[in-house]
Amino acid sequence: MKKVTINSVASHAGVSKKTVSRVLNNEPNVSAATREKVLAVFKELDYTPNPIARGLAQNRSFIIGCLYDNPSKSYITRVQTGALEACKENNYNLLIHPCEFRGEALINNIEQLLQTSRLDGIVLTPPFGDFAKLVSFLKSKKIPYARVASALLQDDSISVRSNDEQGAFEITEHLINLGHKSIAFIKGHPDHSATQQRFKGYRRSLASHGIEFDERLVEEGNFSYHSGVDSARSILDLSPRPTAVFASNDYMAAAVLKLATQRQLKVPDDISIAGFDNAPIARHIWPGLTTIAQPVEEMTKQAVTQLISHIAQPQEQPYQVTLESRLITRESTSAIK
Amino acid sequence: MKKVTINSVASHAGVSKKTVSRVLNNEPNVSAATREKVLAVFKELDYTPNPIARGLAQNRSFIIGCLYDNPSKSYITRVQTGALEACKENNYNLLIHPCEFRGEALINNIEQLLQTSRLDGIVLTPPFGDFAKLVSFLKSKKIPYARVASALLQDDSISVRSNDEQGAFEITEHLINLGHKSIAFIKGHPDHSATQQRFKGYRRSLASHGIEFDERLVEEGNFSYHSGVDSARSILDLSPRPTAVFASNDYMAAAVLKLATQRQLKVPDDISIAGFDNAPIARHIWPGLTTIAQPVEEMTKQAVTQLISHIAQPQEQPYQVTLESRLITRESTSAIK
DNA sequence: TGACATTATGACACCGGTGTCAGGAATTTA
DNA sequence: TAAATTCCTGACACCGGTGTCATAATGTCA
Numbered sequence A, B: 001m002k003k004v005t006i007n008s009v010a011s012h013a014g015v016s017k018k019t020v021s022r023v024l025n026n027e028p029n030v031s032a033a034t035r036e037k038v039l040a041v042f043k044e045l046d047y048t049p050n051p052i053a054r055g056l057a058q059n060r061s062f063i064i065g066c067l068y069d070n071p072s073k074s075y076i077t078r079v080q081t082g083a084l085e086a087c088k089e090n091n092y093n094l095l096i097h098p099c100e101f102r103g104e105a106l107i108n109n110i111e112q113l114l115q116t117s118r119l120d121g122i123v124l125t126p127p128f129g130d131f132a133k134l135v136s137f138l139k140s141k142k143i144p145y146a147r148v149a150s151a152l153l154q155d156d157s158i159s160v161r162s163n164d165e166q167g168a169f170e171i172t173e174h175l176i177n178l179g180h181k182s183i184a185f186i187k188g189h190p191d192h193s194a195t196q197q198r199f200k201g202y203r204r205s206l207a208s209h210g211i212e213f214d215e216r217l218v219e220e221g222n223f224s225y226h227s228g229v230d231s232a233r234s235i236l237d238l239s240p241r242p243t244a245v246f247a248s249n250d251y252m253a254a255a256v257l258k259l260a261t262q263r264q265l266k267v268p269d270d271i272s273i274a275g276f277d278n279a280p281i282a283r284h285i286w287p288g289l290t291t292i293a294q295p296v297e298e299m300t301k302q303a304v305t306q307l308i309s310h311i312a313q314p315q316e317q318p319y320q321v322t323l324e325s326r327l328i329t330r331e332s333t334s335a336i337k
Numbered sequence C: 001t002g003a004c005a006t007t008a009t010g011a012c013a014c015c016g017g018t019g020t021c022a023g024g025a026a027t028t029t030a
Numbered sequence D: 001t002a003a004a005t006t007c008c009t010g011a012c013a014c015c016g017g018t019g020t021c022a023t024a025a026t027g028t029c030a
Helices: A006-013 A017-024 A032-045 A051-058 A073-089 A105-117 A132-141 A164-177 A193-208 A225-237 A250-262 A296-312 B006-013 B017-024 B032-045 B051-058 B073-089 B105-117 B132-141 B164-177 B193-208 B225-237 B250-262 B296-312
Strands: A063-068 A093-098 A121-124 A145-148 A158-162 A183-187 A218-220 A244-247 A272-274 A291-293 A319-323 A326-328 B063-068 B093-098 B121-124 B145-148 B158-162 B183-187 B218-220 B244-247 B272-274 B291-293 B319-323 B326-328
Touching: A006 A017, A006 A032, A017 A032, A051 B051, A063 A073, A063 A105, A063 A296, A073 A093, A073 A296, A073 B073, A073 B093, A093 B073, A093 B093, A105 A132, A121 A132, A121 A296, A132 A145, A145 A296, A158 A164, A158 A296, A164 A183, A164 A193, A164 A244, A164 A272, A164 A291, A164 A326, A183 A193, A183 A225, A183 A250, A218 A225, A225 A244, A225 A250, A244 A250, A250 A272, A296 A319, B006 B017, B006 B032, B017 B032, B063 B073, B063 B105, B063 B296, B073 B093, B073 B296, B105 B132, B121 B132, B121 B296, B132 B145, B145 B296, B158 B164, B158 B296, B164 B183, B164 B193, B164 B244, B164 B272, B164 B291, B164 B326, B183 B193, B183 B225, B183 B250, B218 B225, B225 B244, B225 B250, B244 B250, B250 B272, B296 B319
Parallel strands: A063 A093, A063 A121, A121 A145, A145 A158, A158 A319, A183 A218, A183 A244, A244 A272, B063 B093, B063 B121, B121 B145, B145 B158, B158 B319, B183 B218, B183 B244, B244 B272
Antiparallel strands: A291 A326, B291 B326
């Protein structure tokens, strides 16, 4: 079976390569008759253009790169799902690039990636979207990029985020409305902007109820399960023990739950636990975790869709959107006795 | 800043394009002096060859596709990790392609994928490696492929698997040695070959201890957490209740644990629970799950490494390897009272 | 109906590499 | 030292598309 190229189509249809190319790209200045003839040959020969040849001619790869370095694997999975949907709709492909966030090597690493892969654009997933050096590097190289779940910036970029501050506020409200006054908090990774946002929401809720903020109730985590275990240990050792714990993500919340259960504490009777993200684990454990559901897939999908349309036709104005998150109550939180 | 191409290198070094190309590809018949001169210019101009141009000339894309459709997200993450390592070492990129396993559309879907992406090869992750139609389709299209964690076949392909039968045997032995005689079993997805293997190992262990196989203790799951909940319900309703449950993966085991805990059963005192895979959840819950650790990353890495070397230079003999798995005991299993 | 604007089409170079082949330089052999 | 062999090197076509520009065909208007 011979390969079907633009040349075979052209000779088959009795027109030039260029005309075939025009039909392929929906360019104007092709007569209706010619267009139909060519389209018929497409079908007859079952022709699909070679994306590599097209890429060479246009200096494009039709590939989007997805950068990540996240302790939460499920978060990555969700990001990928959203990105893939957007790629699929636009005939793009997704290249995944896990990459150490820390260290000086990052910029070199990315430079290397760009040189070897000729990516058309990059999606920056947390925490990369907040890494100023990287963003300005991409800007200087004129590589289109989109930031997912990062802080808002006054720039010309594509940014899709959710309102973490508000989510944290709402879940803290939920706990306070259940009668809790002593609510421990586990922070996320300091380099993630979500960490500050969630902490702010927690404090705003406390303040709005006149509950004094107590620094001893705050632990430094980094979004990993392991860090949750360490934080949980400190919190459960406090005396008096707080009646509730709000962890900045579900993995850390799950760690608190595990440790509490290990120590014979009943959740939520002895202590309420809340998380953030609505990761799968939140409903896979008992009791299920009260948490904030974030539209991670949708955020990423929108970001990538915008990125691709920006690549095709650079936009003047920035695309900056904030999506809503919502409270999901499960069994891990209850009214104080 | 002008783009650095093979032409600029050539004129800079005072040699022809072709000679530069020879140096690039480590071809013979280049004098040491010329080679050094060209290499120096590479450094001086910071040259990296354009993979798209190279791909066009050689009809290669330097991209491997990873096919998956798996209820266990963590499994996918691990597969990706292994595949990425292999790609990185060989300057390949990984394209991920989630794809419904069921349905007639599969072959069309893959055909579409191949036409639009010009993949150099495909990794088939469970259950795709066991789907005969797909395998023979790829063979007929002469697309190199590698099968991960699939049943052994008498063919010329690349296949890396682990010994699931032996793993299931060992974990069942573990339970029997703890004194359990009534051990329920939750099967995996019927289309995964691992499902049969694990079931076989379970039965072999029973048989080797003269424990009669009891069909009422076997439930049909499909590897998803949800299916585990359904199976757990049936098992916990049995009377007399089995003293142990061996679920074919950790998600289903976690579901059993959740339901048991919900019903006020103490694990492992009232009932022991064992899983399979050593997924993250196995250590994120309390009690931690006794399970079988599989080298998923390593399997995939080996498969992709072989695949890439096969693409570069088609091998005569098949590469068929079986890696060892190992028992990990945690708190969810204990001696019968 | 002739002058001019517009539309349709193809020839050809180009994107940045690799494959083929011919011919000159260097080395070995007689 | 001449002939034969091997080693280097470059010219050129090619991979399968797209961009530029000239020209042919058609349409519009006076």
